[in-house]
Amino acid sequence: MHRVLVAPSILAADFSRLAEEIHQVEAAGADWIHCDIMDGHFVDNISFGPDVVRLVRKETSLPLDVHLMIEHASHFVPRFVKAGANSITVHVEPEAKHDVVETLRQIRDAGCRAGLTLNPETPFDIIEPFLGKFDMLLVMTVHPGFGGQPFRSDQMEKVRRAAAWNKSREQKIDIEVDGGINPKTARISVENGADVLVAGTSIFHSINYAKVIRELRGE
Ligand code: DX5
Ligand code: ZN
Numbered sequence: 735m736h737r738v739l740v741a742p743s744i745l746a747a748d749f750s751r752l753a754e755e756i757h758q759v760e761a762a763g764a765d766w767i768h769c770d771i772m773d774g775h776f777v778d779n780i781s782f783g784p785d786v787v788r789l790v791r792k793e794t795s796l797p798l799d800v801h802l803m804i805e806h807a808s809h810f811v812p813r814f815v816k817a818g819a820n821s822i823t824v825h826v827e828p829e830a831k832h833d834v835v836e837t838l839r840q841i842r843d844a845g846c847r848a849g850l851t852l853n854p855e856t857p858f859d860i861i862e863p864f865l866g867k868f869d870m871l872l873v874m875t876v877h878p879g880f881g882g883q884p885f886r887s888d889q890m891e892k893v894r895r896a897a898a899w900n901k902s903r904e905q906k907i908d909i910e911v912d913g914g915i916n917p918k919t920a921r922i923s924v925e926n927g928a929d930v931l932v933a934g935t936s937i938f939h940s941i942n943y944a945k946v947i948r949e950l951r952g953e
Pocket of ligand 2 (some may be wrong): 912
Protein backbone atom coordinates (compact mmCIF):
# COMPACT_ATOMS: atom_id res chain seq x y z
CA MET A 735 0.00 0.00 0.00
CA HIS A 736 1.26 3.47 -0.78
CA ARG A 737 2.01 6.04 1.86
CA VAL A 738 -0.96 7.97 3.21
CA LEU A 739 -0.57 11.76 2.95
CA VAL A 740 -1.44 14.12 5.80
CA ALA A 741 -2.71 17.62 5.06
CA PRO A 742 -3.05 19.74 8.21
CA SER A 743 -5.89 22.30 7.92
CA ILE A 744 -4.63 25.66 9.16
CA LEU A 745 -8.21 26.61 10.05
CA ALA A 746 -7.44 25.16 13.48
CA ALA A 747 -4.02 26.85 13.77
CA ASP A 748 -3.24 29.78 16.05
CA PHE A 749 -3.50 32.66 13.57
CA SER A 750 -1.63 35.03 15.86
CA ARG A 751 1.48 32.97 15.06
CA LEU A 752 0.54 31.39 11.76
CA ALA A 753 4.05 31.36 10.27
CA GLU A 754 5.39 29.47 13.27
CA GLU A 755 2.47 26.99 13.12
CA ILE A 756 3.26 26.28 9.46
CA HIS A 757 6.97 25.75 10.18
CA GLN A 758 6.03 23.40 13.03
CA VAL A 759 3.66 21.18 11.02
CA GLU A 760 6.17 21.07 8.18
CA ALA A 761 8.90 19.96 10.60
CA ALA A 762 6.44 17.46 12.08
CA GLY A 763 6.08 15.69 8.73
CA ALA A 764 3.05 17.27 7.05
CA ASP A 765 2.77 16.46 3.33
CA TRP A 766 0.49 19.28 2.20
CA ILE A 767 -1.01 22.37 3.85
CA HIS A 768 -4.83 22.48 3.57
CA CYS A 769 -6.34 25.98 3.28
CA ASP A 770 -10.10 26.23 3.97
CA ILE A 771 -11.68 29.17 2.18
CA MET A 772 -15.18 30.15 3.39
CA ASP A 773 -17.25 33.04 2.09
CA GLY A 774 -20.22 33.25 4.47
CA HIS A 775 -22.57 32.30 1.62
CA PHE A 776 -21.85 28.74 0.55
CA VAL A 777 -21.10 27.94 4.20
CA ASP A 778 -22.16 29.74 7.35
CA ASN A 779 -18.70 30.98 8.25
CA ILE A 780 -15.95 33.26 6.91
CA SER A 781 -12.30 32.22 7.06
CA PHE A 782 -9.62 33.86 4.91
CA GLY A 783 -8.78 34.62 1.30
CA PRO A 784 -5.95 34.71 -1.26
CA ASP A 785 -3.82 37.19 0.72
CA VAL A 786 -3.46 34.71 3.57
CA VAL A 787 -2.72 31.88 1.12
CA ARG A 788 0.06 34.06 -0.30
CA LEU A 789 1.53 34.43 3.20
CA VAL A 790 1.34 30.67 3.72
CA ARG A 791 3.13 30.19 0.37
CA LYS A 792 6.02 32.32 1.61
CA GLU A 793 6.43 30.18 4.73
CA THR A 794 6.59 26.70 3.19
CA SER A 795 7.56 24.79 0.10
CA LEU A 796 4.91 22.11 0.77
CA PRO A 797 2.04 21.84 -1.74
CA LEU A 798 -0.89 24.10 -0.84
CA ASP A 799 -4.23 22.31 -1.03
CA VAL A 800 -6.94 24.96 -1.33
CA HIS A 801 -10.52 23.96 -0.53
CA LEU A 802 -13.01 26.52 -1.83
CA MET A 803 -16.27 26.57 0.15
CA ILE A 804 -17.48 29.58 -1.76
CA GLU A 805 -19.98 30.69 -4.37
CA HIS A 806 -18.74 31.60 -7.86
CA ALA A 807 -15.46 29.71 -7.50
CA SER A 808 -14.36 30.42 -11.07
CA HIS A 809 -14.23 34.13 -10.34
CA PHE A 810 -11.70 33.56 -7.56
CA VAL A 811 -9.64 30.67 -8.99
CA PRO A 812 -7.06 32.95 -10.71
CA ARG A 813 -6.39 34.75 -7.43
CA PHE A 814 -5.72 31.49 -5.58
CA VAL A 815 -3.51 30.27 -8.43
CA LYS A 816 -1.53 33.49 -8.22
CA ALA A 817 -1.32 33.17 -4.44
CA GLY A 818 0.48 29.84 -4.88
CA ALA A 819 -2.12 27.05 -4.73
CA ASN A 820 -1.01 23.64 -6.02
CA SER A 821 -4.43 21.98 -5.90
CA ILE A 822 -7.82 23.67 -5.84
CA THR A 823 -10.97 21.80 -4.83
CA VAL A 824 -14.46 23.03 -5.65
CA HIS A 825 -17.91 21.93 -4.56
CA VAL A 826 -20.31 20.15 -6.91
CA GLU A 827 -23.56 21.36 -5.28
CA PRO A 828 -25.72 23.81 -7.28
CA GLU A 829 -25.50 26.25 -4.32
CA ALA A 830 -21.84 26.78 -5.26
CA LYS A 831 -23.19 28.62 -8.32
CA HIS A 832 -20.61 27.77 -10.96
CA ASP A 833 -20.18 25.68 -14.06
CA VAL A 834 -18.34 22.74 -12.52
CA VAL A 835 -16.82 21.42 -15.76
CA GLU A 836 -15.64 24.89 -16.70
CA THR A 837 -14.09 25.57 -13.28
CA LEU A 838 -12.30 22.19 -13.23
CA ARG A 839 -10.89 22.94 -16.68
CA GLN A 840 -9.86 26.43 -15.55
CA ILE A 841 -7.97 24.96 -12.57
CA ARG A 842 -6.14 22.39 -14.72
CA ASP A 843 -5.34 24.93 -17.43
CA ALA A 844 -3.73 27.09 -14.75
CA GLY A 845 -1.36 24.20 -13.94
CA CYS A 846 -3.03 23.17 -10.68
CA ARG A 847 -4.53 19.83 -9.73
CA ALA A 848 -8.33 19.97 -9.76
CA GLY A 849 -10.34 18.57 -6.87
CA LEU A 850 -14.06 17.99 -6.67
CA THR A 851 -15.97 17.64 -3.42
CA LEU A 852 -19.42 16.98 -2.09
CA ASN A 853 -21.18 17.63 1.20
CA PRO A 854 -22.30 14.68 3.36
CA GLU A 855 -25.93 15.23 2.28
CA THR A 856 -25.05 15.17 -1.44
CA PRO A 857 -25.42 11.78 -3.15
CA PHE A 858 -22.31 10.28 -4.70
CA ASP A 859 -23.95 9.78 -8.10
CA ILE A 860 -23.83 13.52 -8.77
CA ILE A 861 -20.03 13.24 -9.11
CA GLU A 862 -19.96 10.50 -11.74
CA PRO A 863 -20.51 12.65 -14.85
CA PHE A 864 -17.35 14.60 -13.97
CA LEU A 865 -15.08 11.55 -13.80
CA GLY A 866 -11.94 12.13 -15.88
CA LYS A 867 -12.21 15.88 -15.40
CA PHE A 868 -10.70 16.07 -11.92
CA ASP A 869 -7.62 14.69 -10.17
CA MET A 870 -8.83 14.34 -6.60
CA LEU A 871 -12.13 13.55 -4.91
CA LEU A 872 -12.62 15.14 -1.50
CA VAL A 873 -15.18 13.29 0.59
CA MET A 874 -16.46 15.64 3.30
CA THR A 875 -16.82 13.71 6.53
CA VAL A 876 -18.52 16.66 8.27
CA HIS A 877 -20.84 19.34 6.95
CA PRO A 878 -18.37 22.08 5.95
CA GLY A 879 -18.13 25.40 7.74
CA PHE A 880 -16.50 24.66 11.07
CA GLY A 881 -13.61 22.66 12.43
CA GLY A 882 -13.97 20.35 15.40
CA GLN A 883 -17.11 18.45 14.35
CA PRO A 884 -17.53 14.68 14.75
CA PHE A 885 -16.56 12.37 11.87
CA ARG A 886 -19.44 10.89 9.87
CA SER A 887 -18.69 7.25 9.19
CA ASP A 888 -21.75 7.06 6.89
CA GLN A 889 -19.59 8.83 4.28
CA MET A 890 -17.25 5.84 3.95
CA GLU A 891 -19.48 4.36 1.27
CA LYS A 892 -18.40 7.27 -0.98
CA VAL A 893 -14.73 6.53 -0.25
CA ARG A 894 -15.28 2.86 -1.16
CA ARG A 895 -17.05 3.77 -4.39
CA ALA A 896 -14.23 6.12 -5.39
CA ALA A 897 -11.68 3.41 -4.55
CA ALA A 898 -13.61 1.03 -6.81
CA TRP A 899 -13.29 3.54 -9.67
CA ASN A 900 -9.54 3.55 -9.16
CA LYS A 901 -9.40 -0.23 -9.47
CA SER A 902 -11.15 -0.15 -12.84
CA ARG A 903 -9.40 2.88 -14.31
CA GLU A 904 -5.87 3.60 -15.43
CA GLN A 905 -6.13 7.27 -14.47
CA LYS A 906 -6.21 7.18 -10.66
CA ILE A 907 -7.65 9.98 -8.56
CA ASP A 908 -6.56 10.85 -5.04
CA ILE A 909 -9.22 10.17 -2.43
CA GLU A 910 -9.12 12.76 0.33
CA VAL A 911 -11.23 12.91 3.50
CA ASP A 912 -11.89 16.09 5.48
CA GLY A 913 -13.60 16.62 8.83
CA GLY A 914 -13.27 14.98 12.22
CA ILE A 915 -10.09 13.12 11.26
CA ASN A 916 -8.10 11.82 14.24
CA PRO A 917 -5.93 8.68 14.51
CA LYS A 918 -9.02 6.47 14.99
CA THR A 919 -11.13 7.90 12.15
CA ALA A 920 -8.01 8.10 9.95
CA ARG A 921 -7.67 4.33 10.27
CA ILE A 922 -11.31 3.83 9.29
CA SER A 923 -10.85 6.16 6.30
CA VAL A 924 -7.67 4.47 5.09
CA GLU A 925 -9.22 1.02 5.47
CA ASN A 926 -12.01 2.19 3.18
CA GLY A 927 -9.55 3.56 0.61
CA ALA A 928 -8.59 7.15 1.52
CA ASP A 929 -5.12 8.37 0.42
CA VAL A 930 -5.07 11.92 1.80
CA LEU A 931 -6.14 12.88 5.32
CA VAL A 932 -7.08 16.48 6.14
CA ALA A 933 -6.90 17.18 9.86
CA GLY A 934 -7.29 20.46 11.71
CA THR A 935 -8.24 20.08 15.35
CA SER A 936 -6.51 16.75 16.00
CA ILE A 937 -3.15 18.22 14.93
CA PHE A 938 -3.22 21.90 15.89
CA HIS A 939 -4.97 21.40 19.24
CA SER A 940 -2.46 18.73 20.26
CA ILE A 941 0.82 19.27 22.07
CA ASN A 942 2.90 17.06 19.78
CA TYR A 943 2.20 17.59 16.07
CA ALA A 944 4.76 14.99 14.91
CA LYS A 945 3.25 12.27 17.11
CA VAL A 946 -0.30 12.93 15.85
CA ILE A 947 0.86 13.04 12.21
CA ARG A 948 2.63 9.69 12.65
CA GLU A 949 -0.48 8.23 14.30
CA LEU A 950 -2.69 9.55 11.47
CA ARG A 951 -0.47 7.68 9.00
CA GLY A 952 -0.81 4.58 11.13
CA GLU A 953 2.91 4.56 11.97
C1 DX5 B 1 -14.59 21.90 7.35
C2 DX5 B 1 -13.23 22.13 6.70
C3 DX5 B 1 -12.20 21.22 7.28
C4 DX5 B 1 -11.94 21.47 8.73
C5 DX5 B 1 -11.46 20.21 9.35
O1 DX5 B 1 -15.39 22.95 7.02
O2 DX5 B 1 -13.31 21.88 5.34
O3 DX5 B 1 -11.00 21.24 6.54
O4 DX5 B 1 -10.99 22.48 8.94
O5 DX5 B 1 -11.30 20.45 10.69
P1 DX5 B 1 -11.32 19.31 11.77
O6 DX5 B 1 -10.15 18.43 11.48
O7 DX5 B 1 -11.20 20.08 13.02
O8 DX5 B 1 -12.63 18.58 11.64
ZN1 ZN C 1 -11.32 21.54 4.06
